[in-house]
Amino acid sequence: MGKHKHNGTLVCVRSFNATPMMLMAVLLLTASLSNSYAQEVLLEAESFDEKGGWFIDQQSMDVMGSPYLIAHGIGTPVADATTTVRFPKKGTYYVYVRTRNWTALWSDKAAGQFQLLVDGKPVPKTFGVSSKNWNWIPGGKIKINDVNTTVALRDLTGFDGRCDAIYFTQDKNSPPPNDIDEMDDMRVRLLGLDTSPKTDRYDFVVIGGGMAGTCAAISAARLGVKVALVQNRPVLGGNNSSEVRVHLGARINLQPYPALGNLVNEIGPSRGGNAQPKDYYEDDKKLKAVLAEENISLFLNHHANQVEMERDKIVKVYAENLETGEKIGFEAPLFADCTGDGTIGFLAGAEYMSGRESRSTFNEPTAPEVADNLTMGISVQWFSEKMDTPIGFPDIDWGLPWSEDKSFAITRGDWDWETGMGKDMVRETEFIRDYGLLVVFSNWSFLKNKYSRKEEFSSERLKWVAYIGGKRESRRLIGDYILTENDITGQNFLSDGTAPSSWTIDLHYPDEENKEKFNGAAFRSIAKHIKIYPYPIPFRCLYSKNVNNLMMAGRDISVSHVALGTVRLMRTGGMMGEVVGMAASVCKEHNATPRQLYENHFSELEVLMEQGVGNPDLEKIQNYNLGATLLESERKL
Amino acid sequence: MKVAQFLFLILPCALIVSFIGNEQSDDLYFEIKEIRDGEGLLDRYETYIRTPVCEDDKCYLVEIMFFWDLMGRYVGYDTIPGQQLTKLDHIPFTSEDYQKLDRLLKDSASPIGKYSKEELIKDTRESEVDGFSGATIQEVKEQVVSGGVYSCHTLWHIAHSGEVIDSLKNWTKASLTKPFVKKLVKLDDQELNYFLINSFKDEEFDLYLPEVILMMKQAEGYFVKNTIEAIPSNVIHDSLSQTYFASEFKKLNYFSQVALLKKLKPNNLILEMKDVLHGELSEKNSIKNKLIHNLID
Numbered sequence: 001m002g003k004h005k006h007n008g009t010l011v012c013v014r015s016f017n018a019t020p021m022m023l024m025a026v027l028l029l030t031a032s033l034s035n036s037y038a039q040e041v042l043l044e045a046e047s048f049d050e051k052g053g054w055f056i057d058q059q060s061m062d063v064m065g066s067p068y069l070i071a072h073g074i075g076t077p078v079a080d081a082t083t084t085v086r087f088p089k090k091g092t093y094y095v096y097v098r099t100r101n102w103t104a105l106w107s108d109k110a111a112g113q114f115q116l117l118v119d120g121k122p123v124p125k126t127f128g129v130s131s132k133n134w135n136w137i138p139g140g141k142i143k144i145n146d147v148n149t150t151v152a153l154r155d156l157t158g159f160d161g162r163c164d165a166i167y168f169t170q171d172k173n174s175p176p177p178n179d180i181d182e183m184d185d186m187r188v189r190l191l192g193l194d195t196s197p198k199t200d201r202y203d204f205v206v207i208g209g210g211m212a213g214t215c216a217a218i219s220a221a222r223l224g225v226k227v228a229l230v231q232n233r234p235v236l237g238g239n240n241s242s243e244v245r246v247h248l249g250a251r252i253n254l255q256p257y258p259a260l261g262n263l264v265n266e267i268g269p270s271r272g273g274n275a276q277p278k279d280y281y282e283d284d285k286k287l288k289a290v291l292a293e294e295n296i297s298l299f300l301n302h303h304a305n306q307v308e309m310e311r312d313k314i315v316k317v318y319a320e321n322l323e324t325g326e327k328i329g330f331e332a333p334l335f336a337d338c339t340g341d342g343t344i345g346f347l348a349g350a351e352y353m354s355g356r357e358s359r360s361t362f363n364e365p366t367a368p369e370v371a372d373n374l375t376m377g378i379s380v381q382w383f384s385e386k387m388d389t390p391i392g393f394p395d396i397d398w399g400l401p402w403s404e405d406k407s408f409a410i411t412r413g414d415w416d417w418e419t420g421m422g423k424d425m426v427r428e429t430e431f432i433r434d435y436g437l438l439v440v441f442s443n444w445s446f447l448k449n450k451y452s453r454k455e456e457f458s459s460e461r462l463k464w465v466a467y468i469g470g471k472r473e474s475r476r477l478i479g480d481y482i483l484t485e486n487d488i489t490g491q492n493f494l495s496d497g498t499a500p501s502s503w504t505i506d507l508h509y510p511d512e513e514n515k516e517k518f519n520g521a522a523f524r525s526i527a528k529h530i531k532i533y534p535y536p537i538p539f540r541c542l543y544s545k546n547v548n549n550l551m552m553a554g555r556d557i558s559v560s561h562v563a564l565g566t567v568r569l570m571r572t573g574g575m576m577g578e579v580v581g582m583a584a585s586v587c588k589e590h591n592a593t594p595r596q597l598y599e600n601h602f603s604e605l606e607v608l609m610e611q612g613v614g615n616p617d618l619e620k621i622q623n624y625n626l627g628a629t630l631l632e633s634e635r636k637l
Numbered sequence: 638m639k640v641a642q643f644l645f646l647i648l649p650c651a652l653i654v655s656f657i658g659n660e661q662s663d664d665l666y667f668e669i670k671e672i673r674d675g676e677g678l679l680d681r682y683e684t685y686i687r688t689p690v691c692e693d694d695k696c697y698l699v700e701i702m703f704f705w706d707l708m709g710r711y712v713g714y715d716t717i718p719g720q721q722l723t724k725l726d727h728i729p730f731t732s733e734d735y736q737k738l739d740r741l742l743k744d745s746a747s748p749i750g751k752y753s754k755e756e757l758i759k760d761t762r763e764s765e766v767d768g769f770s771g772a773t774i775q776e777v778k779e780q781v782v783s784g785g786v787y788s789c790h791t792l793w794h795i796a797h798s799g800e801v802i803d804s805l806k807n808w809t810k811a812s813l814t815k816p817f818v819k820k821l822v823k824l825d826d827q828e829l830n831y832f833l834i835n836s837f838k839d840e841e842f843d844l845y846l847p848e849v850i851l852m853m854k855q856a857e858g859y860f861v862k863n864t865i866e867a868i869p870s871n872v873i874h875d876s877l878s879q880t881y882f883a884s885e886f887k888k889l890n891y892f893s894q895v896a897l898l899k900k901l902k903p904n905n906l907i908l909e910m911k912d913v914l915h916g917e918l919s920e921k922n923s924i925k926n927k928l929i930h931n932l933i934d
Contacts (some may be wrong), residue, residue, distance in 0.1 A: 601922055
């Protein structure tokens with residue numbers, strides 16, 4: 001566990017090992033509380049002391065109720081996850097494992113199989129094979145001979161088996177509940193979770209540690225604002241982290257505020273390229289930049305999923321520690337939703353849009369005649385590496401039916417391995433990501449085992465496949481202004497313009513040929529571009545119209561679907577973060593809401609935007625993936 | 638990557654750029670000439686290139702005409718009558734090959750610019766370490782004429798040589814005169830317009846003010862803001878300039894307005910400008926309002 005010095009106190013930078021204290025919290029002898037309960041133990045997989053080769057996946061926790069462990073071994077079983085459990089007493093227990101067979105939606109075979117080992121011995125049942133939905137699967141009866149017993153998850157396939165939790169009970173007829181709310185109650189009861197969590201107070205709480213949130217936090221901190229940055233992954237950077245591996249795109253240091261982007265330049269990676277080796281994404285550079293700020297308290301591995309409101313203001317946001325389930329409260333006069341999904345706005349009742357607006361909604365030429373739910377998709381990128389000697393890959397029996405004409409004889413899957421368009425980007429994240437995994441594995445297994453020129457791939461090893469999906473679009477929170485295509489193409493520059501969006505209006509659609517070949521479920525996409533002049537995003541797009549102390553930066557700002565096509569690029573999101581951080585300092589100074597800033601103090605934000613918060617003297621390294629604009633010339637200063 | 642060596646000689650009337658390329662020790666030499674229009678104003682540049690290109694120990698002669706515009710942007714080529722381009726083994730270019738060459742040369746952003754000749758024919762795998770996938774080189778291969786990879790590479794690097802572009806721009810810049818600037822402004826070319834405001838010396842803005850105003854009238858994006866920032870303060874306060882800005886003020890975008898307000902000084906405002914500024918005041922807290930107050934209060 002890393003620790004970060006902060007104003008004389010130590011703030012935990014949540015990392016990666018559970019503590020003995022935590023394990024104590026996991027176990028509770030409920031019989032001592034009430035005789036009506038049996039002897040029971042709830043063990044959250046994500047709380048295991050040693051995760052082995054298993055990863056914590058929180059992407060769907062708001063839907064299925066919890067983070068879980070996933071055995072993402074890319075075809076090679078991962079090392080066991082292990083922990084020591086303190087049972088209330090020796091004796092016979094019935095065991096249940098909350099898991100699912102993720103390939104059951106497409107196949108009668110199971111990709112991700114695993115065993116549960118108690119005291120080194122597998123329980124009779126193999127898991128990950130039966131239920132297509134998350135369910136408590138009975139694992140049979142075990143005998144506990146020692147109250148301190150080792151429990152392990154043993155991956156059998158390396159193909160994304162997953163385990164949420166394990167439940168032991170001495171009562172033969174009491175399987176745990178499947179209902180999410182009842183499960184929450186059970187967690188609180190059995191894990192001893194504090195129902196009135198500790199709350200800390202800040203000037204500004206930023207939820208989401210992608211490029212937008214990270215820049216927002218640093219920007220505010222440098223201007224004297226006490227910030228909490230809450231991120232639900234172990235790393236910062238979001239889509240630009242080594243977990244997703246999308247390179248930064250679009251331009252910085254543009255008119256009308258050339259100093260915006262200096263911070264993006266400062267913390268952004270120096271090399272471009274999608275789906276490249278891990279070190280391209282320089283996770284540490286972003287982390288170090290945040291840790292260098294005395295005014296930032298960083299909470300990695302914390303997922304914010306609850307808000308407390310007072311009329312139209314957020315008073316507190318609560319975030320759950322992904323490993324322990326413990327909640328922390330963050331109290332502040334001002335919040336920024338940099339979650340991408342607009343999670344905080346949604347919880348706070350902020351008005352939002354999703355899908356595509358009809359042409360008549362904003363009179364946008366590029367909008368469809370009729371509104372629909374088609375969004376851009378989630379990318380599951382991958383690449384292989386050439387080895388010195390031939391290497392095999394399992395000839396899987398649970399993949400999609402594949403053939404020569406369906407195969408992609410390539411060694412890298414870039415952004416256009418994109419799927420889920422038309423699905424619910426928030427509620428169906430697990431399904432969309434899983435379909436992305438399924439097609440990557442189906443294609444690769446075919447190339448390695450059945451392809452007519454398979455010898456060309458014989459020494460290729462599937463090195464990396466994302467298990468964190470790269471999401472482009474979900475909820476767009478509505479602000480006092482909704483930016484549309486016509487504003488941008490008509491160069492309707494508004495006086496509250498801030499960070500300039502320079503990428504094309506770049507909207508993605510399912511690749512029709514691919515869609516046809518795969519029964520309507522495309523996993524390859526195409527992009528359509530409209531070049532623009534850099535357009536300064538109005539400040540009124542960066543705060544919620546009806547949650548009065550909530551700002552946004554990143555893809556969840558107040559734009560139409562079409563306008564999202566340009567503003568969604570990460571360098572642009574980073575600059576929005578710079579602006580939102582500056583705005584936080586002005587709001588703090590005047591005890592003002594973002595709307596009051598716009599109405600009464602905007603000149604101060606203009607001055608800050610002219611000054612910038614990033615180091616202007618650093619070498620300009622953000623020279624890759626700039627994208628085409630109509631502005632190909634500039635004045636030499 | 639081996640960088641070709643260039644050497645320039647500039648002569649009046651017939652501009653000669655002497656280009657010496659050091660590719661496998663073969664020096665490449667050519668002269669670039671300026672072409673003038675009927676009015677005697679500079680119009681474009683052309684050159685006749687004649688160079689042997691060697692591929693796998695076999696050499697063939699490349700003879701071709703190249704054209705660049707006044708900004709040093711490659712605009713096209715022409716063949717020499719009776720001198721077909723040839724590929725390996727002296728097979729003549731087909732019409733598809735010529736079209737392919739044309740497409741390649743007109744693609745100033747072609748990835749071919751990033752690779753040396755040697756890299757183009759390497760095992761594509763080896764290049765993955767620098768962040769470009771094997772597929773990218775494959776893409777380059779698809780852009781070039783099969784059997785004529787080296788000549789395509791040599792010609793592209795001449796067409797888009799930074800040194801050639803810079804020298805041609807400098808030549809254009811040195812040739813600026815009132816009638817020539819008038820002609821250039823009519824072309825309504827954004828890059829050219831930026832080139833002009835970047836080229837004018839402070840004392841020249843006065844001379845070219847009518848042309849500068851014309852460029853602003855037809856401009857998009859941030860050209861007006863950038864131009865205002867480039868114009869010296871005394872020229873901004875010139876009555877022609879102030880009259881123009883006073884009449885156009887409402888049409889300028891916010892950021893151009895702010896740039897102008899930052900340039901103006903309270904003691905030098907003409908009446909029309911003062912009236913406009915009074916009318917622009919609002920209750921809103923903005924830099925614009927603050928600047929206007931500083932000018933008229």
